[in-house]
Amino acid sequence: MRFSAIIWKEWMVFKSRIVSTTLAAIIGPLLYLVAFGWGIGSAVMVDGISYTAFVIPGIVALNSMTTSYNWVANDINLSRIYAKTFEAVMVAPIKMSTYSSARILTSALRGVYSAVLIILIAFAFQVWLPIDWYFLLVLVLNCLVFAVIGFIIGLLVDSHADMAKISNFVIVPMSFLCGTFFPLEKFPGFLRVFFELLPLTQAVKGMRDGFAAEGSLIVILVLGIYMLVLTPIAIKLCQRSE
């Protein structure tokens, strides 16, 4: 099947760069953990838990978001503008919906991979995350949502020089405004409502509080709506892109 052709190729590319990909995926979170975890972790309590326990689900969400987004955004953009490998797929007998979903899925899987690495590192730091089916579902949805966003941006931006700038507007604000490093309660009301609706906020909340907490289904709902709205847009853009 054509879908598996794309998955196969992504796997070969991933394999050929596995060491550098893995190192790049863990260096950021490792520094966060050292700085926030050891630096202020034991001294500060947030919402009744140690700061380390508070911040790690945020870091998992943040890092899996960045990985899912970056890989597909940059790869699609480069393959359109420089490598021209995008054209090779555009002339191939593959439906654009098949291609788009395979690319989104594989980039999301890279996000999941980076999340697994952090979870393992956290274990090494003796921080136990509440990993259950709900946690994994939120993780996967978070990765999918940001892979779709990355796919769309990779298709829309026509100059690779602009990619980094645009990513700055998507990724950096999310990193700081989505309850990753501190609770959203500190923000004034009107801003809070806006931030609450950002996908990363919901992902962080879901991973941190678990299924039993209030609003756990809203997390799934919000992330699901993002997917349902953005995926058809991604496919449409793929059919039209040149």
Add this chain to the structure above:
Amino acid sequence: MISYKDVCKSYGQTAAVVGLNLEVKEGEFFGLLGPNGAGKTTIMRMTAALTPVSSGVITVNGEQLHRDLVKVKQKIGVVPQYSNLEGELTAWENLEYHGRLYGIPRAARRRRIDELLEFAELTERQNDPARLFSGGMQRKLMIAKTLMHDPQILLLDEPTVGLDASVRRRIWDLLRQIKARGLTIFLTTHYLDEAQILCERVGLIDAGRLVLADAPQNIISGVGQYVLEYFSDGHTSQEFFADKESAIAAARNVQGDFKVREANLEDAFISLTNRDLGGNDEV
């Protein structure tokens, strides 16, 4: 068969292709010639559904192509002007990927990869990443890759540009072998000698307009089989003649250096367009 009916393409104010009417027949080897910016790549890209037409209709085997028309795309092979190989993947993996993308069953895929690596003289280098290949090797791999799925129609955009003389000739041989299998080949080129040697019919495109389309031999005999070339008053002049005898007869009146030879496509084009379109054998 590829058919173009009143095809136009504009990029903003730039008219890249204007009122193109053309038919490339089944099994034909057709060459599109033209200077830089004439619109050759644009025509190729429209034919492969990489960019939409602004107006008019292109049909391939009677069907109007679009991005999701899987059935017809399965029958077309595209070799673009610039490399579209997966640089991180090896030669073998590039072919394997293409085979999977075109839905070729595993056994057939593996057999074909071996054949085509042989055909492209890349068997020894099959496990090297494509990004390490020279321009000529990349081009041969691109052609081999496109043949993986046994297309009926092959579109090649300047398949020999930037290659040395011997690799160029090797690619001509490959294209002739492909043609012998009954494929329709549609290529663009700057090189008139290439067009004359390979193509059954050539079209000349200038500033987006198809100026003429005919067999190279017809174009040449239209201006004259023999050319008398002489240098006087600081520039080279050419006169055309139907046969060698009349050319030699005319040469008697020439003072200084002269040359009588068979006319080629380049002479014909220069005579037809009344201007030198570029150096050497480039349009």
